[in-house]
Amino acid sequence: MATHAEQLTPPAVRISGLTRSFGARDVLDGIDLDIPAGQFVALLGHSGSGKSTLLRAIAGLDHQVTGSGELAAPQRLSVVFQDSRLLPWRRVLDNVILGTRGKDAAERGRAALTEVGLAGRERAWPNELSGGEAQRAALARSLVWDPELLLADEPFGALDALTRIRMHTLLRELWERHRPSVLLVTHDVDEAIVLADRVLVLDQGRIGLDVSVDVPHPRSYRDPLLGEYRERLFAALGVTEDVQGATT
Amino acid sequence: MTERVLDGSTAIRPRPADHEPEHGRAHERAPVTRRSTRGLAPGRRLPASRLTGPVLFLALWAAASAAGQLDPGAIPAPWTVLRTAAHLWTDGTLGSDITTSLRRAGYGFAIGLVGGVALALAAGLSRVGEALIDGTVQLNRAIPTLGLIPLFILWLGIGETFKITIIAIVVYIPIYLNLHSALSGIDNRFVELGEVLGLSRVQFIRQIVIPGALPGFFVGLRLGVTGSWLSLVVLEQINATSGLGYMMFQAQNYGRTDVIIVGLLIYGIFGLVSDSAVRLIERRVLSWRRTLSN
Ligand SMILES: Nc1ncnc2c1ncn2[C@@H]1O[C@H](COP(=O)(O)OP(=O)(O)O)[C@@H](O)[C@H]1O
Ligand SMILES: [Mg+2]
Numbered sequence: 316m317a318t319h320a321e322q323l324t325p326p327a328v329r330i331s332g333l334t335r336s337f338g339a340r341d342v343l344d345g346i347d348l349d350i351p352a353g354q355f356v357a358l359l360g361h362s363g364s365g366k367s368t369l370l371r372a373i374a375g376l377d378h379q380v381t382g383s384g385e386l387a388a389p390q391r392l393s394v395v396f397q398d399s400r401l402l403p404w405r406r407v408l409d410n411v412i413l414g415t416r417g418k419d420a421a422e423r424g425r426a427a428l429t430e431v432g433l434a435g436r437e438r439a440w441p442n443e444l445s446g447g448e449a450q451r452a453a454l455a456r457s458l459v460w461d462p463e464l465l466l467a468d469e470p471f472g473a474l475d476a477l478t479r480i481r482m483h484t485l486l487r488e489l490w491e492r493h494r495p496s497v498l499l500v501t502h503d504v505d506e507a508i509v510l511a512d513r514v515l516v517l518d519q520g521r522i523g524l525d526v527s528v529d530v531p532h533p534r535s536y537r538d539p540l541l542g543e544y545r546e547r548l549f550a551a552l553g554v555t556e557d558v559q560g561a562t563t
Numbered sequence: 564m565t566e567r568v569l570d571g572s573t574a575i576r577p578r579p580a581d582h583e584p585e586h587g588r589a590h591e592r593a594p595v596t597r598r599s600t601r602g603l604a605p606g607r608r609l610p611a612s613r614l615t616g617p618v619l620f621l622a623l624w625a626a627a628s629a630a631g632q633l634d635p636g637a638i639p640a641p642w643t644v645l646r647t648a649a650h651l652w653t654d655g656t657l658g659s660d661i662t663t664s665l666r667r668a669g670y671g672f673a674i675g676l677v678g679g680v681a682l683a684l685a686a687g688l689s690r691v692g693e694a695l696i697d698g699t700v701q702l703n704r705a706i707p708t709l710g711l712i713p714l715f716i717l718w719l720g721i722g723e724t725f726k727i728t729i730i731a732i733v734v735y736i737p738i739y740l741n742l743h744s745a746l747s748g749i750d751n752r753f754v755e756l757g758e759v760l761g762l763s764r765v766q767f768i769r770q771i772v773i774p775g776a777l778p779g780f781f782v783g784l785r786l787g788v789t790g791s792w793l794s795l796v797v798l799e800q801i802n803a804t805s806g807l808g809y810m811m812f813q814a815q816n817y818g819r820t821d822v823i824i825v826g827l828l829i830y831g832i833f834g835l836v837s838d839s840a841v842r843l844i845e846r847r848v849l850s851w852r853r854t855l856s857n
Contacts, residue, residue, distance in 0.1 A: 400753070
């Protein structure tokens with residue numbers, strides 16, 4: 316049903332027949348993917364399955380990589396990395412507005428910091444921030460650009476479990492307020508099903524599974540409705556029942 | 564005391580002894596021992612700590628001289644040295660020797676600094692520059708600069724130009740090497756960030772490459788400062804007709820250890836003051852770093 320409405324607006328990301336290889340190895344082997352404007356997508360896959368390669372291709376960060384295919388992505392896109400990637404020699408606000416122009420840059424930077432809950436830390440140095448705070452600052456830096464597409468490569472992978480849950484809430488709130496398309500790369504099935512409306516599994520260089528998660532927000536990890544999605548995704552990732560029990 | 568209060572483990576946990584003694588089951592438990600970690604940072608700097616050693620040394624020297632333990636011909640007493648310094652100062656020779664030496668070191672250092680920075684920027688920021696410059700400097704570095712003295716005397720004579728040139732060469736090499744390696748060692752993650760944010764090449768260099776290379780630059784700067792004094796001493800003692808080194812060289816001929824010590828002390832003060840100045844600037848400029856030495 317939803318697909319009809321989505322087809323009316325042009326997709327934010329359109330990928331067809333995308334390949335990328337390192338040496339003899341085809342990491343991406345013909346990816347076809349459309350992401351409608353404003354959709355929150357999570358991309359799952361084993362370590363080394365090519366998630367970062369795909370994200371970097373969309374971000375235009377793979378100048379040196381051989382490959383082919385068609386790829387259209389908005390000009391206004393932001394990337395959040397696993398590390399906050401704040402420049403240690405610039406104060407937090409100056410990091411957030413790095414590369415922006417205009418008289419109101421500082422103003423927008425402050426507003427973004429307030430949105431991520433870092434009001435008052437504008438003049439802190441990055442090495443005075445905790446891991447979670449640094450990642451909030453990185454989110455603020457991506458917000459300043461008012462992106463149509465937000466790419467995030469395991470942005471919470473280095474955070475502790477409690478901080479990660481808080482960041483999930485924050486990211487979902489920011490998405491609801493600004494409605495960018497989001498492509499969240501993660502290896503955490505729970506993170507994917509709690510946050511995203513559509514989950515992709517990258518397998519053998521292709522999109523092996525593409526499911527939309529039709530569960531209302533806010534979602535809880537224990538939501539029984541999510542159990543079924545969790546099982547399908549674990550199956551697609553090739554994780555068996557008993558391993559699941561051992562790891563979660 | 565203040566550190567105790569800041570130490571969470573001490574402040575929060577009540578010590579068992581001053582808290583409800585012998586009540587209920589409390590005394591049956593193993594006593595709560597205070598766990599405090601060994602602080603590995605060296606701790607707060609003592610005030611004027613860099614002067615403590617020299618002052619102690621001076622006191623020992625004075626005490627030994629007063630007690631007649633030192634041969635005044637080999638090691639004159641501190642007050643003899645001071646009196647000699649005052650004499651040399653009032654008859655004008657010391658002042659002019661100091662000025663001469665400072666001018667040599669200053670010019671040599673300034674030229675070496677500008678040259679080292681310019682070459683490092685050219686080699687670190689452009690591939691053509693790197694191809695032209697880096698190999699040449701690496702070759703230059705392999706030859707001990709003081710070994711070039713005979714050649715430079717033949718080329719430039721033994722005047723000021725020759726001395727300033729040698730000092731400049733000694734200074735530019737460490738500045739070039741450290742700044743160049745800092746510029747070309749820029750973290751690839753920051754390159755990626757610059758690309759994502761759509762920085763222009765100029766913005767990228769000004770806001771990421773150069774600030775990121777400053778710590779390396781300061782390492783080179785401090786080596787350069789030390790090198791300028793070192794080469795000054797050598798140059799002035801082998802072939803000069805003025806300057807502090809010449810003053811000391813002559814004093815050697817007349818057996819005047821007091822004059823030699825005056826010269827050494829002044830060299831020492833030069834070195835100390837210039838190094839402190841660089842440290843001060845470094846601490847200001849790199850205030851974003853929080854290291855053990857703060
Ligand atoms: N720059 C590179 N050079 C060579 N091989 C690479 C490079 N980047 C990634 N790869 C390889 O491509 C594969 C996919 O990597 P990546 O996209 O980072 O995986 P993921 O993010 O899913 O863990 C891995 O096998 C990795 O070794
Ligand atoms: Mg990855």
